[in-house]
Amino acid sequence: MDEGASKDIGDSEGEAPAVLLDAETRLHGDDHRAELRLWLRLLTLTNLIESEIRSRLRGAFDVTLPRFDLMAQLEKAPEGLTLGDLSRRMMVSAGNVTGLVERLVQDGLVERRPAPGDRRSALVTLTPEGRAGFEAMAHAHGDWVGDLFAGLSDADIEQLMALLARAKASARAASEAARNAPSIHKEPSNG
Amino acid sequence: MDEGASKDIGDSEGEAPAVLLDAETRLHGDDHRAELRLWLRLLTLTNLIESEIRSRLRGAFDVTLPRFDLMAQLEKAPEGLTLGDLSRRMMVSAGNVTGLVERLVQDGLVERRPAPGDRRSALVTLTPEGRAGFEAMAHAHGDWVGDLFAGLSDADIEQLMALLARAKASARAASEAARNAPSIHKEPSNG
DNA sequence: GCGAATTATTTTAAGCTTAAAATATCTGCG
DNA sequence: CGCAGATATTTTAAGCTTAAAATAATTCGC
Structure with a gap:
């Protein structure tokens, strides 16, 4: 990879x-x-x-970011998650999750078993090996992110957080507006 | 991989x-x-x-982002670019560019021809069709980005630009430090 | 001018990603 | 009950992406 x-x-x-x-x-x-x-x-x-x-x-x-991401989701949900839960939380397609889980099962990092009460679903959980591996990775990951932003002061981070939140609100509003009124060629003033 | x-x-x-x-x-x-x-x-x-x-x-x-990106690079260089130029400017691997150009040539949007003076190289340029298509896309793209950030004031944008520049400098410094001193398990203080 | 090192590109193997179609199962409603 | 619509997952087809190995051509040094 x-x-x-x-x-x-x-x-x-x-x-x-x-x-x-x-x-x-x-x-x-x-x-x-x-x-x-x-x-x-x-x-x-x-x-x-x-x-x-x-x-x-x-x-x-020797792990990819999507695999790390998937394991992070499972770590937060010890009781296990269905493929659909994973798809929603990771914000990726269902088919994507199918393949990711398949490969992680092969590597022995996660386990898949029929969900009780719904024969369509499967519950995915970390194996002990997966959990141990994830802990080491999460630790290193935290350090790396800390390093990468080491040049920012606490105030910088605080300001960035606020501005990014505003930017996100703006982007989300624009996305939703477009979703509710498609085909209008997006000309703000003279369309 | x-x-x-x-x-x-x-x-x-x-x-x-x-x-x-x-x-x-x-x-x-x-x-x-x-x-x-x-x-x-x-x-x-x-x-x-x-x-x-x-x-x-x-x-x-009906175009993908990588294709748009490649066409944007060509638009800025009317005399054409080699695959290596494209790879560097787009910050993607050389093999990636090979495939992207192949598909764009099939679609009639770009043209590939032997570079004069170096038989290893090929020069890639936009076709007239590619150029026209790109102009329409760039126009729309500009509007979309404008929309997505419409909720930010000029001052917000200015502040964000400054903070992101600082963050980038921080991240770049950390990346380069790691590159020059690998294998040290990245523990800031007690490694 | 010859060979070594460098540079330009392609090929290969693998994995990620999506949308859309196909399966399978479940739920609600008569 | 029985079926229609909803939900969960897999499959399929296509494209993107990389690292590493393979080709091919150029350049440099002697």
């Missing part, structure tokens, strides 16, 4: 990604330059950290 | 992902709770926006 850093989309970082906007767009009205730069920076940072964590998980424990 | 987009890892969001830290970790010293929450929030936000953009690109233009 493995991983990688990923995606960029725009410019490396310093200047305005003017290329993403042709002259006509600007005439249209909004130009979204600041938002595009923000998105680019957010994406770059997240990809940087994510690929660092992926690569460390692979190097130190 | 593997990889994909990734997702959550911790809690849905509100509370401390205490599960990622067992008692022993806390005794060890640092506990990194704040950093873990920050990382979780950053990841959640980025995934939310990224999947929204992916889904809109697919719905409106």
Whole structure:
């Protein structure tokens, strides 16, 4: 397995990604330059950290991020979770979970057994080996994340948390608005 | 070997992902709770926006994000780019670019031709169709990103830009430190 | 000019991911 | 009861992604 850093989309970082906007767009009205730069920076940072964590998980424990994520969910639910629970909590498709669980079962890290009372469902739990492995990984993972953000002060973190919360609310609102009114070509002012 | 987009890892969001830290970790010293929450929030936000953009690109233009990204790089370099250039600029592996270009050529959106002067290389450029398609996509993409961040004020954006820059510097420093001194089990103080 | 090292690209093997279709089971309603 | 619709999971087809090995061509040093 493995991983990688990923995606960029725009410019490396310093200047305005003017290329993403042709002259006509600007005439249209909004130009979204600041938002595009923000998105680019957010994406770059997240990809940087994510690929660092992926690569460390692979190097130190020979495990992928999705597997780590799945095990983290199980760790929080000692009584076990169904595939559907996992799918919802991990925010990935059901088919994805099927394959992930299959591979983790093969590795002896999780166990699958019929759910009592519903023959459609299966309950997934960590094996003792899986639990022990996860604990070591979670410990290292915490240290790594601590390291990666070591250059931020407590105040920086606090401010970031607040701003990211606001950004998330904004993005969620926009997503839902689009979901409830599709096909409107998303022109804020003159559509 | 593997990889994909990734997702959550911790809690849905509100509370401390205490599960990622067992008692022993806390005794060890640092506990990194704040950093873990920050990382979780950053990841959640980025995934939310990224999947929204992916889904809109697919719905409106039947194109994937990696293809859009590749075309964006070509748009900025009208004289064309080699596969190696693309790999570096997109921050993905060379093999990845080979396949992406292959598929885009099949769709008639980009063109591949031997690079003059180096028989190992190929120059990739947008076809007229690819260029026209990209312009429409970039326009919509700009609007979407503008929408998604519409709830942030100019001041919010400015602050976020500054804090994210600081976070990026921190993460980069930590990555490079690790790269130059591997195998030290990453214990900040007592390794 | 020859061979070693470097660079550009492709191939291979494996895993992640999704949407959509197919299965299987369950629940509610007459 | 019996069936219709909902729910849980698997399967399928396609694409993305990487690391590592394999090819091919270039460059450098002598």
